[in-house]
Amino acid sequence: MTAAPSAEPGRTDPGGDTRRPRAVAILAGVALVALLADLVTKHLALAALTDREPVRLVGGFVYLSLTRNSGAAWSIGSDHTWVFPLITIGVVGWIVWMALRLRSLPWAISLGLVLGGALGNLVDRIFRAPSPFHGHVVDMISLFDPYGQVWPVFNLADSSLVCGVLLAVLLELTGRQRDGGGRGATATRPRLTPRSAEQRERA
Helix, strand or coil: CCCCCCCCCCCCCHHHHHHHHHHHHHHHHHHHHHHHHHHHHHHHHHHHHCCCCCEEEHHHCEEEEEEEECCCHHHCCCCCCCHHHHHHHHHHHHHHHHHHHCCCHHHHHHHHHHHHHHHHHHHHHHHCCCCCCCCCEEEEEEECCCCCCCCCCECHHHHHHHHHHHHHHHHHHCCCCCCCCCCCCCCCCCCCCHHHHHHHHHC
16 A cells, blocks of 8 residues: 655645735735725715815714825824825835735735725825825814814725734734744645655554
């Protein structure tokens, strides 16, 4: 009785080869959906909320209130708008580098959300008024207050970023690795060579 021959030296696991393109495709798809959703909602907000009082929704839990933010949350860094595009470009480059070894689908979703959100606000920084790389981000969602007195006014790009980062923290805490390994990963059982199978029969 002989066992199946072992894999040829130097050959990679075919499962890993198929997981990476799938993970990268999911990352790109999630990022594209997040980016398009952000661009569409900003366009609708500019068309419907310009020169209009905030719109009260869900009994005052949510308000639609159009603002333009030159900084980060709570207008932090509003005098240094040019810094934010550079930071975003760095984040995008890091995600592209991470995609080279990405095999985990949950991590693909997390990085896709971060990438889509980062690109959504980067488009504003580069192309919106008052000037390239000094553009103001369009925000329109305010919680509990129509003018962002309780929570900073935000957009879907911000929501995508926050959700992606929270998911990444959860994955790190649970030991999920970007290459598909982790606490829950099952070890691959080594194949027996004909020689090792013969030794087991003699034992």
